[in-house]
Amino acid sequence: MSTEVDPRVYVLETRDVSKSFGAVKAIDQLSISILREWITCIVGPNGSGKSTLINLLSGLLPLDGGIVVVDNVGLRVVKAHDSPDHGITRTFQEVRLFDQISVWDNIMVVLTERRVFPALLERTKPNHKVEAERILKSVGMWEKRDAMAQDLSYGQRKLLEIGRAMAMDVQIYLFDEPFAGLFPRMLEQVKSILKDMREQERSIVFVSHNMDIVRELSDHLFVLDSGALLAAGEVEEVLGRSAVIDAYLGN
Amino acid sequence: MSIASAPIRGLQEVARDPRSWWRRSKGSVELWANLIVLGWALVFMLWRGGGFAVTVGSVFAIWAVLAVSLNLVVGYTGLLSVGHIGFFGIGAYAMAVLTSSASYEQLRTEAIPTFGWPFFAALPISVVLAGLVALVVGIAFNRFRDDIYVLVSFGFAVIAFTTFLSWRNLTRGAFGIHQVARPAIGPVVFDGELEFLALLLVFLGLVVLISWLIVTSSFGRVLTAIREDEEAIEVFGYRTTHYKLAIWVISAMMAGLAGALLASWSTFIDPNSFVLLESVLLVSIVILGGLASIWGSLLGALAFVMLEEGMRFVPFLPSEFIGQIRQVILGILLVLLMLFRPQGLVGRFKL
Known part of the structure; x- marks a missing residue:
C-alpha cells in the first residue's frame, strides 16, 4: 500500500496576519490557506475584513504583523509593485479603471514593459496587440475598444476590470465582489469567465454576498467575522453551521 | 460613383440648410480654436511684417518648449507642478x-567669474545641470501628490528665484548678466534674428x-x-516612483534647454524672468491649450504670445x-474654460 499523499497544494497562505486601523482590528491573527487551481470564496458580514484581507495580499496596505506565504516564501512585507512577481493580481470592490484613457489602453498598459528605460524605447508590439485583442473579445468589449473607460456602463466597467486582471496572466486572482451590481446576463458572463480560469489551472479567490453564486462556484469557503476566521471548509457544510448562520442573520 | 458624389451631396445639404452646417461645426471647438488662433497669428504677422513675425516667433518658440515640456508632467502624468520656472x-x-564675456565695474556692482565659453559648449551643461537638480528635487517630491504637490513645487519656485536673486557672486543678483554669447558653428555666428x-x-x-x-x-x-490611478497601476507591477522621477527629469532638462536659449536670445538675463508668476502663467498656457496634448501646448503658447503682442x-x-x-484676460479665459471646456482648447484630459 502506498501512503496517502495530500494532493492539495497551497498557492497562498497567511500566518497570523493582523491589520488594525486605529483601535479597530480589521484583521486579527488570521491564518488561511488558498488551494491551487481551486475557486475559493470569502464571505462574511460587512466590515468583517474581506476587502482588507485582499488589500493586504496585494500589497495595497502594509501588514501590521504575521507573514504571507507565496510559493513557499514567507513575506513580512508585500509591496504592491512586486505582487505580480509573486503571481498575484486583483480587481477592486469599487471599480478602479484608468478612466480618461481608452478601453484598449486600459488593457495594453498591463501587457507592456515594466522597467523604465526599456519602456521608453518600446513601441506597440504585435504580440501585445494580439493579446489585448484576445482579452477584449473574451470579455465582449472589442467593439468598445476606442471608447474612454469612463464612458462605459457599470457592468462594462466591471467586465473590463476583470479583463485587465486576465491580461496579467498570473497564477492567483483576487476578485473583490466581482458580481456586485451586475444584471443576470453579465452575471452569467463573469461566472463562466471564472470557471474557464479554473479550467486553465488558475487559482481564484473571490468575495461575494450572493449565496447562490457562492454555492455554485466555490470549491472552498472561508467565513470571516470581525477579522477572524469563523469557519472554513466545503461550501454546503460550512453554510449549514449554526455559527455561520448566526453571524449573518443575528440571533 | 457613390464615393465621388458623397461630398457633392454634402455641399447640397449645406446649400439647402446652412444652419445644419453651423450646428455641426459649432460642436467641434477644436477646429475653431485652431482656426482662430492660427488665423489670428497669420493675419497679425502679415500686417506687422517680417521683423515682428521673427520676434514673436522667437518668443513663441521659447514658451512652446516650456509648455510642451511641462505638459509631460502636468497633462500626461497628472503632477500639477508650478515650479517649472526654476x-x-x-x-x-x-x-x-x-x-x-562682460567685465563689470568693481565699485558699484558685483564681479562674477568670467568663463567665456562658446554657446554650444555651455548648452549641454545647462541641460544636464537642470536635469541633475530635478533628480535631487524629484526624489524629495516623489512622496507627494495632488494638492500637496502644488505646494511643494511652489516652494521650489520660490527657492529657485531667491537663489538667483541672492547668490550675487555668481548671478550678480538683481543686476543681471550681460553679453551672453550667441551661438556659433565654426565661423557662422547666429547673430541675426532670423x-x-x-x-x-x-x-x-x-x-x-x-x-x-x-x-x-x-x-x-x-x-x-x-495620472488616472497611481495605486492601481502599482498593483500591476509598475514602480511608479521611477516613472514619475524619469519624466520629471526629462521635462526639467527640456526647460533647462529653453532657459539656455532664452539667455542667448536676449543676451541679458536677470531674476525677473523667473518669478513665480511666470510659472503660473506657464501652467495656464498648458491648461488653456489642452492637457495631455502636445499640439495643445503649441497652440496655447501661440495664443498666449499673440494675446500680448496683439494688445500692443x-x-x-x-x-x-x-x-x-x-494676465487679466488670461485669467478670465481660464475661468471660462474651466466652466465650459475643462479639457482646454484641444485637450484630451480634464483636471
Missing part, C-alpha cells in the same frame, strides 16, 4: 554664467519630436495610468498696462 532659470543662468529663430525652431522641433516619441511609447501609456496695438490701451491686462 529649471528654466537654472538653464538660463548656466548659459549666462558660462558664456558671458538665424536665431531658425535655430529656436529646430530645437522646438526636437523637443516636440522627443515628447511625441515619449507619449506614444509604452512609457507614455504608463504615465497616463499613473489696441489704440486706447496705455502701453504700461499691457502686461497686467494680458
Whole structure:
C-alpha cells in the first residue's frame, strides 16, 4: 500500500496576519490557506475584513504583523509593485479603471514593459496587440475598444476590470465582489469567465454576498467575522453551521 | 460613383440648410480654436511684417518648449507642478554664467567669474545641470501628490528665484548678466534674428519630436495610468516612483534647454524672468491649450504670445498696462474654460 499523499497544494497562505486601523482590528491573527487551481470564496458580514484581507495580499496596505506565504516564501512585507512577481493580481470592490484613457489602453498598459528605460524605447508590439485583442473579445468589449473607460456602463466597467486582471496572466486572482451590481446576463458572463480560469489551472479567490453564486462556484469557503476566521471548509457544510448562520442573520 | 458624389451631396445639404452646417461645426471647438488662433497669428504677422513675425516667433518658440515640456508632467502624468520656472532659470543662468564675456565695474556692482565659453559648449551643461537638480528635487517630491504637490513645487519656485536673486557672486543678483554669447558653428555666428529663430525652431522641433516619441511609447501609456490611478497601476507591477522621477527629469532638462536659449536670445538675463508668476502663467498656457496634448501646448503658447503682442496695438490701451491686462484676460479665459471646456482648447484630459 502506498501512503496517502495530500494532493492539495497551497498557492497562498497567511500566518497570523493582523491589520488594525486605529483601535479597530480589521484583521486579527488570521491564518488561511488558498488551494491551487481551486475557486475559493470569502464571505462574511460587512466590515468583517474581506476587502482588507485582499488589500493586504496585494500589497495595497502594509501588514501590521504575521507573514504571507507565496510559493513557499514567507513575506513580512508585500509591496504592491512586486505582487505580480509573486503571481498575484486583483480587481477592486469599487471599480478602479484608468478612466480618461481608452478601453484598449486600459488593457495594453498591463501587457507592456515594466522597467523604465526599456519602456521608453518600446513601441506597440504585435504580440501585445494580439493579446489585448484576445482579452477584449473574451470579455465582449472589442467593439468598445476606442471608447474612454469612463464612458462605459457599470457592468462594462466591471467586465473590463476583470479583463485587465486576465491580461496579467498570473497564477492567483483576487476578485473583490466581482458580481456586485451586475444584471443576470453579465452575471452569467463573469461566472463562466471564472470557471474557464479554473479550467486553465488558475487559482481564484473571490468575495461575494450572493449565496447562490457562492454555492455554485466555490470549491472552498472561508467565513470571516470581525477579522477572524469563523469557519472554513466545503461550501454546503460550512453554510449549514449554526455559527455561520448566526453571524449573518443575528440571533 | 457613390464615393465621388458623397461630398457633392454634402455641399447640397449645406446649400439647402446652412444652419445644419453651423450646428455641426459649432460642436467641434477644436477646429475653431485652431482656426482662430492660427488665423489670428497669420493675419497679425502679415500686417506687422517680417521683423515682428521673427520676434514673436522667437518668443513663441521659447514658451512652446516650456509648455510642451511641462505638459509631460502636468497633462500626461497628472503632477500639477508650478515650479517649472526654476529649471528654466537654472538653464538660463548656466548659459549666462558660462558664456558671458562682460567685465563689470568693481565699485558699484558685483564681479562674477568670467568663463567665456562658446554657446554650444555651455548648452549641454545647462541641460544636464537642470536635469541633475530635478533628480535631487524629484526624489524629495516623489512622496507627494495632488494638492500637496502644488505646494511643494511652489516652494521650489520660490527657492529657485531667491537663489538667483541672492547668490550675487555668481548671478550678480538683481543686476543681471550681460553679453551672453550667441551661438556659433565654426565661423557662422547666429547673430541675426532670423538665424536665431531658425535655430529656436529646430530645437522646438526636437523637443516636440522627443515628447511625441515619449507619449506614444509604452512609457507614455504608463504615465497616463499613473495620472488616472497611481495605486492601481502599482498593483500591476509598475514602480511608479521611477516613472514619475524619469519624466520629471526629462521635462526639467527640456526647460533647462529653453532657459539656455532664452539667455542667448536676449543676451541679458536677470531674476525677473523667473518669478513665480511666470510659472503660473506657464501652467495656464498648458491648461488653456489642452492637457495631455502636445499640439495643445503649441497652440496655447501661440495664443498666449499673440494675446500680448496683439494688445500692443489696441489704440486706447496705455502701453504700461499691457502686461497686467494680458494676465487679466488670461485669467478670465481660464475661468471660462474651466466652466465650459475643462479639457482646454484641444485637450484630451480634464483636471
